[in-house]
Amino acid sequence: MPLARRRDLCYFRCMEIKPPVPRAILVGVQLPSVDDIAHTASLAELGRLVKTLGYEVVATVSQKRAGIDSSAVLGKGRLEALAAMTGGTGIIESMAVPRKSKARERFEVAENEEPPAAAMEPGQDAAPKPEFVIVDHELSPNQARNLERATGVQVLDRTGVIVEIFNRHARSREAKLQVEMARLKYVAPRLRESSAGPGRQQGAGESDLELDRRKIRDRLAELKEQLEEIQHDNTQRRYARREQLRVALVGYTNAGKSSLMRSLTGSEVLVADKLFATLDTTVRALHPPTNPRVLVSDTVGFIRKLPHDLVASFRSTLDEALEASLLLFVVDASDPAYESQLEVSRSVLHEIGADVIPSRLLLNKIDRVTEADRAALREKHPDAILVSAKSPQDVATLRETIVAFFEASMVEDELVLPYAKQSLLGEVYENARVLSEEYDATGRILKVRGLPGAIARLRSALADS
Ligand SMILES: Nc1nc2c(ncn2[C@@H]2O[C@H](COP(=O)(O)OP(=O)(O)OP(=O)(O)O)[C@@H](O)[C@H]2O)c(=O)[nH]1
Ligand SMILES: [Mg+2]
16 A cells, blocks of 8 residues: 555544543442442442443442332432432432431431532532443342433443443354343343333334344344354364363453463463453463373353353353363452452352362462462462462463372273274374383283273273274
8 A cells, every 4th residue: 555545544543533431430339238348349340340341430429228229229318419420310209209207318318328529519510421320239120210310321230331341352153142142131121121111212112112022032042042053062072072181260350360371371362451351261282281181271250240141141151161170260369359259259160060170279460469468378278379370480380280180180001902993093192191002913002091081981982993
């Protein structure tokens, strides 16, 4: 392309006006069952999720409440303060009746409804209003609609944010189908409520609504069918790998699973300081290679309050982890909230039935942890491996631990490969370590070392074929 034309293109590109970064206010309700640390950690994490979406967090509104009622997420005073920031009315009909006594209202405002200072300062109007209110809970369609009416801006909940991140990060066909499915399941009830609900008729009549619902149902059925096809292929692929030495990296999102995958296998999987960077399972062989080779799987991360539809959708991805003989349970030891992340990951593993698989706890990002904190971590988790994905020395030690784990489960045996079945020699070499080869009248006599299951399968293949 001529230089002048390239310059033109650059000129136009440089002239492009960057779209403004959407501004969001976070909303969190602290229920009595949640302590201050967990509440703050959850809101901080919501902030990171929202940042991963590319939004800017301009304020956080938090309130202690005994419970969240079915129509209103926040109390009256705090809702008004929020609406003052977004330019909404602060009113939702169901809150107008029944009215509380004046004295009670005054008490609540004084005790708990003190609006954030930012909301009351004069001159706030000059700053651009936020376009989103994002709530750290799963909202019912009714709660979301009421909050939208009161604030006059779009409302998203934690599930909506996570579904949207998954939607943006899905790369493979399988992940895309899974996310579309989770997204439709998320949208369907909200679509019904918001179109049919009073005061938000967008020209969609009952029949339109039914049509939309049917379309969603049909699409879901279609997606299910397509997914089943892909999953059938995956199952076959996994079946072929079933006797191989398999280790899976599992754990909280952003813990460093993909970074460890990279250093252990030398592969170029995506590493990013984003939540849910990885949605697809990747399988690569340990590098430098072992004999027989060890396969390492990188998996989708976990998060607290993981939406159920996403768990269901990504279950098949996690099946990869279920088939491993060893789980490397990765935790970001430099994160102040690492213990709650550990707890969440443990409960997800329990939920998918992976807690019976032998596992090793990896306290990762140890390069970011002070010597004193490392000592405390060692004391608290004596069996854990402290590691930095960025340290070749740590990765080499981790590799040795993995190799030693499999060595300990391997047995030595003898296989006879008749001369007529020499085509199976490759399979033997792939699934076991051949220690020696001798020949006699019956065929090739191989002394092998491998997992008992792999040797049994080879033996039956040699007998069958
Ligand atoms: N300092 C330091 N940073 C690390 C280490 N391991 C990972 N990171 C960084 O942490 C961030 C997340 O790393 P990933 O490997 O993408 O994390 P992940 O667990 O695969 O995350 P998801 O795919 O989102 O679930 C990246 O910015 C990495 O560079 C480590 O040992 N030390
Ligand atoms: Mg990853």
